[in-house]
Amino acid sequence: MDDTVTDGEARRRVERFLAAQPIPAPGDDDGRLAFLRARFDAGLAWLHHPVGLGGLAAARELQPVVDGLFAAAGAPDNTPRRIGIGLGMAAPTILRHGTADQRERFLRPLWTGEQLWCQLFSEPGAGSDLAAVATRAVRDGDGWLVTGQKVWTSMAHRARWGILLARTDPDVPKHRGLTYFVCDMHAPGVEVRPLRQLTGEAEFNEVFLTGVRLGDELRLGEVGQGWAVARTTLMNERVAIGGAPVPREGGLVGLLADTWRKRPELRTPALHDELLKLWVRAEAARLTGVRLRQQLAAGEPGPEGSAVKLAFAGLAQQLSSLEVELLGEAGLRHDSWEFSRPEVVDFTGRGATYRYLRARGNSIEGGTSEILRNIVAERVLGLPAEPRTDLDATWKDLPR
Numbered sequence: 081m082d083d084t085v086t087d088g089e090a091r092r093r094v095e096r097f098l099a100a101q102p103i104p105a106p107g108d109d110d111g112r113l114a115f116l117r118a119r120f121d122a123g124l125a126w127l128h129h130p131v132g133l134g135g136l137a138a139a140r141e142l143q144p145v146v147d148g149l150f151a152a153a154g155a156p157d158n159t160p161r162r163i164g165i166g167l168g169m170a171a172p173t174i175l176r177h178g179t180a181d182q183r184e185r186f187l188r189p190l191w192t193g194e195q196l197w198c199q200l201f202s203e204p205g206a207g208s209d210l211a212a213v214a215t216r217a218v219r220d221g222d223g224w225l226v227t228g229q230k231v232w233t234s235m236a237h238r239a240r241w242g243i244l245l246a247r248t249d250p251d252v253p254k255h256r257g258l259t260y261f262v263c264d265m266h267a268p269g270v271e272v273r274p275l276r277q278l279t280g281e282a283e284f285n286e287v288f289l290t291g292v293r294l295g296d297e298l299r300l301g302e303v304g305q306g307w308a309v310a311r312t313t314l315m316n317e318r319v320a321i322g323g324a325p326v327p328r329e330g331g332l333v334g335l336l337a338d339t340w341r342k343r344p345e346l347r348t349p350a351l352h353d354e355l356l357k358l359w360v361r362a363e364a365a366r367l368t369g370v371r372l373r374q375q376l377a378a379g380e381p382g383p384e385g386s387a388v389k390l391a392f393a394g395l396a397q398q399l400s401s402l403e404v405e406l407l408g409e410a411g412l413r414h415d416s417w418e419f420s421r422p423e424v425v426d427f428t429g430r431g432a433t434y435r436y437l438r439a440r441g442n443s444i445e446g447g448t449s450e451i452l453r454n455i456v457a458e459r460v461l462g463l464p465a466e467p468r469t470d471l472d473a474t475w476k477d478l479p480r
């Protein structure tokens with residue numbers, strides 16, 4: 081870490097940058113992109129990244145300071161919610177496991193949002209048991225041919241690239257025969273089909289991969305080491321989903337508190353008790369997220385990220401249920417059943433019923449709550465692990 085980049089130095093750099101780089105007018109897409117590219121090149125995108133890769137090798141704590149200065153100046157941002165898989169999962173994985181060429185090639189357009197990413201991990205027979213994936217990648221000259229089916233692939237319909245876990249060796253135990261790739265979503269043989277959700281929209285997809293040719297330069301990490309690479313993604317995924325910074329009384333609890341203040345006629349003593357309990361839990365979860373991000377400044381996310389994601393999912397479901405209950409009949413009126421292909425998961429911009437329905441997925445996506453409880457039990461609390469019989473068996477001999 082570069083200790084010379086203090087809070088004061090970071091502020092001065094932003095001031096100098098803003099003095100030299102005019103803020104584009106709203107709607108000026110070219111100007112917006114030029115601004116974001118320049119910000120990346122000035123090392124003011126991901127402050128903790130190395131110089132040349134969007135950062136200044138500075139402390140992560142400086143990130144909110146810099147983001148705040150850009151926001152206060154009315155500068156465009158890279159709308160992280162739109163590209164959460166890229167920013168939250170692909171980027172840290174590429175930074176840690178990618179070659180110099182891969183970092184150079186992917187990180188800048190990822191950060192600016194020019195290229196969106198999706199995650200091609202889950203399969204019909206491999207969700208919680210992710211190491212069981214059956215999608216095959218077979219050597220083909222200087223590249224690979226990939227064939228298989230992925231499922232629940234959020235935003236695949238918008239993505240330029242996908243992070244892909246595939247089996248390269250079926251003759252070894254399941255965790256050892258995997259390799260991690262970057263999948264070109266425009267390559268021949270990639271077919272994306274929508275899956276309609278409980279909310280009515282199709283935010284995720286099935287992705288069929290039929291003889292998709294990927295050059296070896298799209299392999300991330302060593303052949304057979306895909307599980308170690310995927311663990312970096314998964315650890316970051318939990319932090320990205322559960323540990324995103326929110327202001328006090330922000331997010332779902334904020335919406336609920338707002339309704340409570342504005343609509344006294346809806347209040348009952350029982351709902352009041354429930355709201356207060358959830359408000360306190362939301363604040364505790366928020367502060368735990370702050371602590372987690374401070375720990376992150378010192379290194380990689382640990383299993384504590386699983387606890388934060390677990391808490392986030394439970395709270396989102398309870399808060400959205402309480403909102404529907406508070407609103408009574410109006411709370412049951414869904415704002416739209418129209419089949420749509422969204423660009424964002426817009427929790428706060430939609431109605432109460434949307435939030436209630438979409439929150440069901442929070443305890444499934446990014447690792448189910450049952451699995452996260454196992455992780456917390458084993459790796460945080462040190463309790464005995466579940467008995468496993470499949471760790472040393474050859475993957476091709478496992479029942480499927």
Ligand SMILES: Cc1cc2nc3c(=O)[nH]c(=O)nc-3n(C[C@H](O)[C@H](O)[C@H](O)COP(=O)(O)OP(=O)(O)OC[C@H]3O[C@@H](n4cnc5c(N)ncnc54)[C@H](O)[C@@H]3O)c2cc1C
Nearest residue numbers: 199200201202207208232233234441444445446447448450
């Ligand atoms: C909204 C949403 C978006 C998603 N986006 C993506 C995406 O972009 N990319 C992607 O790759 N995947 C995505 N997923 C998939 C998600 O990661 C998987 O659904 C999840 O890992 C669970 O896998 P599964 O559905 O196969 O369930 P299963 O693994 O079949 O589990 C079924 C049930 O059994 C429980 N269970 C399984 N094993 C155990 C155990 N050992 N102990 C206790 N309970 C257990 C589970 O917790 C669950 O309740 C998304 C899912 C949702 C809901």
